[in-house]
Amino acid sequence: MAGILEGRVAIVTGAGRGLGREHALELARQGARVVVNDLGTTLDGDGVSVGPAQEVVELIEAAGGEAIANGADIADFAQAGALVEQALTAFGRLDILVNNAGFVRDRMLVNAGEDEWDAVIRVHLKGHFAPLRHASAHWRAEAKAGRQPVARVVNTSSGAGLQGSIGQAAYSAAKGGIASLTLVAAAELQRYGVHVNAIAPSARTRMTEGPFADAMAAPAHGFDRMDPANVSPVVAWLASADCDVTGRVLEIEGGRLCLEEGWRHGPRRDRDRRWDAAEVGEAVRALVAEAAAPEPVYGA
Template structure:
């Protein structure tokens, strides 16, 4: 296994299956040594199992690569800190963090329980925070010691976080937070040699088999546009030394299509040079809205 990631060390969260497994295999195929993180939970976040991470490690070993399994819960900062330390102790350093772990508990907002909201937001948003927090701490120390690494973080947002998705309010909110977190982290971490980008993948996984089953179905023949492995080459390149000039970007990947998202941008504006009056706001604001680009429709609307 040789390629654009020769000699680099990666931690991939949620790598026991789906997109995470595809990413781990692709990184290893290009020469990275991989810490395969997964607690083996269900689609809804219940239970744990060491099996999925071990299976990914076995696949990497069978292909001639190097990998170890890690069962840390990404929502537990202390456990995550040990994962970062384990990567350094096992492979001599850390260069790449791919954040992919997560689960869904789909529910209309009016029916969403507080426990369901907390569980989904915690695993996605806090899970990204915790890994980024302790990986960046390691890279900052390396930079200050004169050993700055070509560090790369690749986060996972979603079309649900960019356009919204009916029945996935908690998931959409968490994924939107990840997109903004990516932009902020990119601005803060650049001085330490760290780039931070996010992908918004569309692929066939446990999360999409339910709400988007028809769209995600594998074709009888021809190009399987929804195979999770289609997303991973973009992740591998973003994790490479060559990608050092790309940071703070959100990139959507679906099949053979790659799209650079443009995010929130300032649109039409009107400055009255004084306080606005409520009675005049309707007409003036409607004028601005008429000039603005219409938002893309929410998924499922």
């Protein structure tokens, strides 16, 4: 399996189904040895099964690649550390981390339960932090030992986290946090040879087939824009040594790539003194009039 990832070792979380499955298959197709992580839960995070991860491993092996299965809960700090150690033990190195795992528990904000909020934030946001924390510690140690890594991290944000999505407060908050985590990690880890980017994919998965079923439906003929496999070649390049960008978020839908431009300083006013409360309204209205209009929240 020769390709742009020949000789590299990757961890892909949530790789038993959907986008993660396609990422693992594409990375293996491009020559990477892959640790296929999946807890095997249902869409809303219930249950555990190593079956989905093992099925992907068998597909990779049948095509001539190398892969091993892992059933860790990536939001458990110790299990995330063991996941990184498994890659190092099995393959002797780690070059790529693709953080993809997650689930949804959609609710309008006024109906959202605390347990639902905590579960979604945990799997998405902590589930990105924990593997990244352990992998980056390894890469820093390698750099300090004179073995500068050429490591790549691909995080998974979402349009919901960048523009917001009605009925997905927890999911949107987590995915927005992942975009910010990507910026910080890219700035902190570049000195150790690590590039960190994120994707905001639009594709047909278990998480989209419910609320966005009509938009995600496969066409009767022609290019299927919502096929999750469309996203994975971009992930493969971001995971490659050829990737020379860091701290960016790329939206991917079908054959369309869009570089997201996040929070940045816009119009401003400076009184050079403390504001009087009665002055603020006029100033803010003037700033809003000068600024670009925000994109509408999904579902608004």
